Amino acid sequence: MIKVLEPGIETTVQDKGREGYYEIGMPPSGAMDRYSYLAGNLLVGNEENASSLEITYMGPKLQFEEDAVIAITGGEIPPKINDEPVPMWTTLTIKKGDILSFDFVKSGARVYLAIAGGIDVPVLQGSRSTYTLCQIGGFEGRALKAGDELKIGEMQETSVKEGTAIPDEFIPAYKKSHEIRVIIGLCSYRLTEESKQRFLDLEWKVTPEANRVGYRFKGERLNFVEREQPFGAGSNPSNVTDLGYPIGSIQVPDGIEPIALLNDAVTGGGYATIATVISTDLSHMAQIKTNETVKFKAVDLDEALEARKEVRRKLDKIRELTTGQK
Amino acid sequence: MSDKAIISPLPGVFYRKPSPEEGNYVEEGQQVEAGDVIGLVEVMKNFHEIKAQESGTVESFLVENETVIDAGQEVAKLK
Structure with missing residues (x-):
């Protein structure tokens, strides 16, 4: 006990x-x-x-x-x-x-x-x-x-x-400013080109609303492309027809304060997800505190998969080390 | 180094009073004992009491009410 x-x-x-x-x-x-x-x-x-x-x-x-x-x-x-x-x-x-x-x-x-x-x-x-x-x-x-x-x-x-x-x-090792790798999408087409770039250029500050459900960030307003409201979507420009939210996906309700959804988050809904944190960097997200800053770096799927392989290699080495010293 | 400090173990929004309608937990110049609550920190949708780690006189608060602070930040100086 x-x-x-x-x-x-x-x-x-x-x-x-x-x-x-x-x-x-x-x-x-x-x-x-x-x-x-x-x-x-x-x-x-x-x-x-x-x-x-x-x-x-x-x-x-x-x-x-x-x-x-x-x-x-x-x-x-x-x-x-x-x-x-x-x-x-x-x-x-x-x-x-x-x-x-x-x-x-x-x-x-x-x-x-x-x-x-x-x-x-x-x-x-x-x-x-x-x-x-x-x-x-x-x-x-x-x-x-x-x-x-x-x-x-x-x-x-x-x-x-x-x-x-x-x-x-x-x-x-963790500092107070962090770089987190993301894959742009699924609904990044909803952002203006300028806002897409601002999302990647800004240093976002982690608010006190940061827990196992998600992390909310402060920075500046992001803008969405004008459109006609599609069937099934909410009236806000940040709404889309409901979709499943990937774990690590980032949504921006009303264009203010992006939220990265994490392990305990809602699994789907009607906000445009503009980017998704790559799976290996979810471990890094867990080590970020309120009041620290995050810069999102866009990578492609190959780089994300390579990062995943690298983590597997590290864990394999740790396994060799722990089982080899019996 | 005779200066002592009260440190917040948590990051979040720092409050000097238990609720908006009430007065401050402690004022500058006031004596505190180890374990006395001197403020609250709001993080992850919860409020956590910040306590003096040792006894002394509160010389000054180093952060304003309702500001966001870092984990490990000094919130008040003690004498």
Whole structure:
């Protein structure tokens, strides 16, 4: 058992996500920074889809009531065991009675606590991920609260030697200004040429409305091409006939404040989506904080697929490293 | 370095009062104890209390009410 002494501000159980229900309006949820989440599971020898804790901005304080093997990955929210700093991206052991806590966030926005065996919560539609808006999945469908008790599961596949550390070259670093790669579309034809360019040229500021559902940005108004309202579309120029929203798609309701839709977002609707964050950079999006800035860089599908291959290569190397040091 | 500070662990909109109709949590010159609430930060559609990490006298606030602040930003100086 792990006892939650302090919950942090939004600590939820997440795995790879609830895939396969998008068409009935169920978003996947799941770890927002999938790279860090997967690396965490590799460091503790878990199966790929084992459930971890996703911690946002402020770490929880957890008392372990049994010995455990853990790893903390993601942005930099420095962990401590019994008030002594311990490294991130490293296989750690924690003893019965020890307390895991965290310092203030230094960079990034989220960390993942992987525990050998994973966190034992009921599987719902193939996933242990929490979807807080619908109050389902994870630990009672909600973020953790003080007094909760988490049970360690049986999702460990192999044991990894204590002290196994991921080399620096595989650890992303985050500044306060970010570049996020997007593919332009699906409905970018609705923007004027000038606004399309402004979207890519501007440094967008992340507003306080930035969470697992989506990130809202401030910059300047974008303008849409004049048109006759098509059948089934709303009257606002930013409306189109309803479509499925890709995860990572960016819409601009009324031309003000673009919103990037993320893991817990609505799955479809009638706003023109002007660009979509490439899947690998969704992990980076998860590490962006309110009040930081983002510049969107347009890439083509080849580059997006190459980026995906590169992340797979990195995770394969991490897998070799963790399984080779048994 | 005798100067101490109150730091917000979170980014978001900083408020000095619990609600628009009420007064400030603390005024400059006032004594605070560790754990006293000195403001709120609104982020991810929730409000979180910002507490003094140590005791002292609030010398000055370094951010205005209702401004957006960074995680780790000093919001007030303590003496």
